Amino acid sequence: MFRILNFIYALVIPAIVSAHGFVQQVTVDGTVYMGNNLNAVAHTPSIIRLVNTDSPVKGATSPDINCGPGAQFASLVGNANPGSHVQVLWVGGTDGSVNVRGFIPIL
Numbered sequence: 001m002f003r004i005l006n007f008i009y010a011l012v013i014p015a016i017v018s019a020h021g022f023v024q025q026v027t028v029d030g031t032v033y034m035g036n037n038l039n040a041v042a043h044t045p046s047i048i049r050l051v052n053t054d055s056p057v058k059g060a061t062s063p064d065i066n067c068g069p070g071a072q073f074a075s076l077v078g079n080a081n082p083g084s085h086v087q088v089l090w091v092g093g094t095d096g097s098v099n100v101r102g103f104i105p106i107l
Contacts, residue, residue: 021092022051022068028080047078054092 026033026048035048043050052070064071080086 021054021090023048023088024091025089026078027085027087027089028078029084031078033076033078043075045075047074047076049074 022035022038024035024037026035033047034044035046036044036050038054039052040050049067050072051068053068055068057064057068059065
């Protein structure tokens with residue numbers, strides 16, 4: 001059983017980490033927090049970090065590994081409590097798709 005799970009992870013994990021994109025929107029308990037688009041000229045205050053590119057970062061020791069080259073800290077803070085329902089809108093990926101990820105609940 002353990003070997004089967006390792007085989008499945010070996011197939012699934014590369015597909016997950018190969019996607020490039022950015023978080024455009026976060027919803028916490030119904031409160032929507034919008035992010036900025038890539039290379040936005042005017043920066044809207046947001047709880048989401050401002051990223052410059054969705055290009056891959058090469059090298060696991062690169063300081064840009066968290067959010068990409070030139071990423072800036074978020075200017076606002078969102079509130080989430082234990083049990084909060086969180087939904088993340090991820091834009092991009094290798095096929096340019098929009099993916100909604102729901103995380104329920106926060107512990």
